[in-house]
Amino acid sequence: YTLGLATTELALHAPSQIASAMKTRANQLGFNVVISMIDNLSLTACRAAVNELMSQRVDGVLINVPLSNDDAGAIAQLCGNLPALFLDVDPEADVFKILFDPHCGAEQGVAHLLALGHQQIAVLTGPLKSISARLRYEGWLKTLALHDITPCAVQHGDWSAASGYQQALLLLSQPERPTAILVANDQMALGVLRAVHEFGLRVPEQISVMGYDDTEDSAFFFPPLTTIKQDFRLLGHESINRLVEHLHTHGDHQQSSLLLPTSLVERHTTA
Ligand code: IPT
Incomplete structure (x- = not known):
């Protein structure tokens, strides 16, 4: 399989560490990940990124772009039968998703x-x-x-x-x-x-x-x-696992979304 990642600005630390974790997990499973980065936060830019991935005939897409419920729905529709996993949407959004709470x-x-x-x-x-x-x-x-x-x-x-x-x-x-x-x-x-x-x-x-x-x-x-x-390594690992599982089962299973916990790391800037 080839998976596609549509991502927000990779100059930011979190999205780049998420992309890195996805690559690592995909490599372990023998899959390739191609990346398309959006250059501004808009539905148009996200559509363009997803279209670019689809033209490369990917088997599934990961979408790490912040999207409102309406915009996530529009992107899910654009993907049609192509499995799409969202990483930056509202926990209530009615799409296949994996998020930190x-x-x-x-x-x-x-x-x-x-x-x-x-x-x-x-x-x-x-x-x-x-x-x-x-x-x-x-x-x-x-x-x-x-x-x-x-x-x-x-x-x-x-x-x-x-x-x-x-x-x-x-x-x-x-x-x-x-x-x-x-x-x-x-x-x-x-x-x-x-x-x-x-x-x-x-x-x-x-x-x-x-x-x-x-x-x-x-x-x-x-x-x-x-x-x-927010454990980005876990997010990368789980998102690839979920998407691949979905591809293997041809989406027969109900697309189950996952809400990951966050945790407090106490160091030395608070007292
Ligand atoms: C989110 C980060 O917490 C934030 O620092 C910033 O990098 C942002 O991504 C960029 O979109 S993590 C995201 C999975 C909600």
Whole structure:
């Protein structure tokens, strides 16, 4: 078999580590994976990527592109009989999917900060065009609201370290300084750490920083990043297994979706 991966920007750490894990698992099973990368977050770009894979006659596709329920439906329709497994959709989306539970991850990050006694919590979300960024943000707000807390400041980044740096400068310039910042991914947290250091603040003594992803390098940030782990190796492994199983059974089995858990990795940016 040849499998196709339609993916969002591979310059980002998470999608590249996911693609790498998929390649590794596919190789073990003797399959090839061809990749088509979208250049902007739009349904048009995703359609183009899937069309490119179909023209290469792949036997199944993996779609790691953030899609709303309607857009996921449109892509599933475009795929027709070709098996398509989605990796970045709403857990409620009515498609064949494998996802990390966004509610679980958001809840774990907030719970950790609350347990440490934080009340002045700022949030830095991912790009709101991304369904996962929206779900993490909603999960944070919901969990904070259960404790009668609203974020003391909110900014939106684009997943990059540069945006984390820029948005953190804004968060830190507000009159009411947060004692903790919830960040929607580790790359932005990297930029946040630089901004915090430039403000002369000590992490974690004066301000805590919570990441999300636990990508390969996060244990080597300074200080080592406390974060919510999404096990990308497991995701890559399971997604290939599921898609291949689906091909073998000719889709006879009900397409069973999988929701993977996240976990808190406590390092040294929270106190
Ligand atoms: C998600 C990452 O958590 C985030 O850091 C960013 O890289 C994003 O991907 C890019 O789309 S993981 C995804 C499987 C929800």
